[in-house]
Amino acid sequence: MKTVAFIGLGNMGGPMAANLLKAGFAVKVFDLVPAAIQILVEQGATASATAIEAAENVDFVVTMLPAGKHVKSLYLGNAEQKGLLDIVSKDTLLIDSSTIDAESAKLVAHAAAEKGIEFIDAPVSGGTAGAAAGTLTFICGASDSGFKKAQAVLNAMGANIFHAGAAGAGQVAKICNNMLLAVLMAGTSEALQLGRDHGLDPKVLSDIMKVSSGGNWTLDKYNPCPHVMENVPSSNDYQGGFMVDLMVKDLGLSQEAALLSNSSTPMGALARSLYVNHARQGNGRRDFSSIFDIFVKANKE
Numbered sequence: 001m002k003t004v005a006f007i008g009l010g011n012m013g014g015p016m017a018a019n020l021l022k023a024g025f026a027v028k029v030f031d032l033v034p035a036a037i038q039i040l041v042e043q044g045a046t047a048s049a050t051a052i053e054a055a056e057n058v059d060f061v062v063t064m065l066p067a068g069k070h071v072k073s074l075y076l077g078n079a080e081q082k083g084l085l086d087i088v089s090k091d092t093l094l095i096d097s098s099t100i101d102a103e104s105a106k107l108v109a110h111a112a113a114e115k116g117i118e119f120i121d122a123p124v125s126g127g128t129a130g131a132a133a134g135t136l137t138f139i140c141g142a143s144d145s146g147f148k149k150a151q152a153v154l155n156a157m158g159a160n161i162f163h164a165g166a167a168g169a170g171q172v173a174k175i176c177n178n179m180l181l182a183v184l185m186a187g188t189s190e191a192l193q194l195g196r197d198h199g200l201d202p203k204v205l206s207d208i209m210k211v212s213s214g215g216n217w218t219l220d221k222y223n224p225c226p227h228v229m230e231n232v233p234s235s236n237d238y239q240g241g242f243m244v245d246l247m248v249k250d251l252g253l254s255q256e257a258a259l260l261s262n263s264s265t266p267m268g269a270l271a272r273s274l275y276v277n278h279a280r281q282g283n284g285r286r287d288f289s290s291i292f293d294i295f296v297k298a299n300k301e
């Protein structure tokens with residue numbers, strides 16, 4: 001039986017680790033939040049007191065952390081604390097599924113390679129529903145051998161596994177996707193509200209646009225207008241799902257990447273500005289489809 005250390009058991013990591021258990025892996029878990037560890041222990045995982053303890057003597061490490069600074073400090077360590085690269089065996093494959101900047105992913109991959117250890121970036125798409133169902137899309141930046149070795153673990157958590165290119169390429173593809181998603185979510189919200197302002201039923205308008213040239217993923221799977229679809233965050237007061245703060249982070253990453261390559265991304269820049277403002281109004285922890293609210297007419301007249 002292969003052993004996986006899973007570090008970062010939040011909205012995404014928790015259900016992903018649960019799917020590894022279901023697939024028959026032995027799973028050692030660690031998170032800064034003890035309650036998150038307990039949920040996995042109840043499903044058969046082994047609790048670890050630290051990330052270092054979790055990563056000792058395992059075949060794979062999977063990390064699902066908020067941002068690049070968490071990933072760098074966990075793998076590289078600092079003057080006071082060892083990093084995972086100081087303690088893992090050369091046979092352990094390190095897989096980071098967090099969404100972070102490509103430069104940090106490359107930095108950790110190169111530091112690992114200098115020690116003869118393989119680190120791959122494998123960010124995901126598919127949201128918390130995909131994490132729970134085991135149908136995530138993994139977008140990997142890896143060597144051919146690292147990509148091949150990761151299959152066994154990634155297949156237990158995902159339905160589509162892509163090899164985008166070398167180290168960092170998975171992160172670049174992921175932020176391109178999320179920039180487009182933010183543009184689609186904001187654009188779909190304004191179109192739906194325009195229809196509502198003219199007396200249209202948003203369900204009917206959604207059905208029309210879904211099969212017309214404006215059709216897109218947000219209409220199919222994640223409608224931002226409350227009660228058009230059930231079992232999506234908009235019908236649950238925008239709780240759960242993908243936080244506005246995380247979308248702000250991803251849109252910042254896309255703009256940093258655009259600066260590095262001198263690319264023109266005006267829609268991404270506008271989407272970032274809308275989402276930053278939305279977060280500043282106190283919506284940072286709500287689902288990103290709550291951007292719909294900025295278009296809704298306040299009931300004050």
Ligand code: NAD
Nearest residue numbers: 008009010011012013031032065066098099127128241242
């Ligand atoms: P989250 O905030 O729910 O979970 C992050 C977890 O990491 C928390 O439980 C936190 O306690 C833990 N953590 C932080 N630092 C740690 C450390 N040093 N050691 C151990 N645990 C630590 O976030 P999430 O929604 O699960 O997202 C995780 C990553 O996945 C982010 O990079 C996000 O952008 C990306 N992502 C999220 C979604 C989504 O729909 N939520 C979809 C795709 C990608």
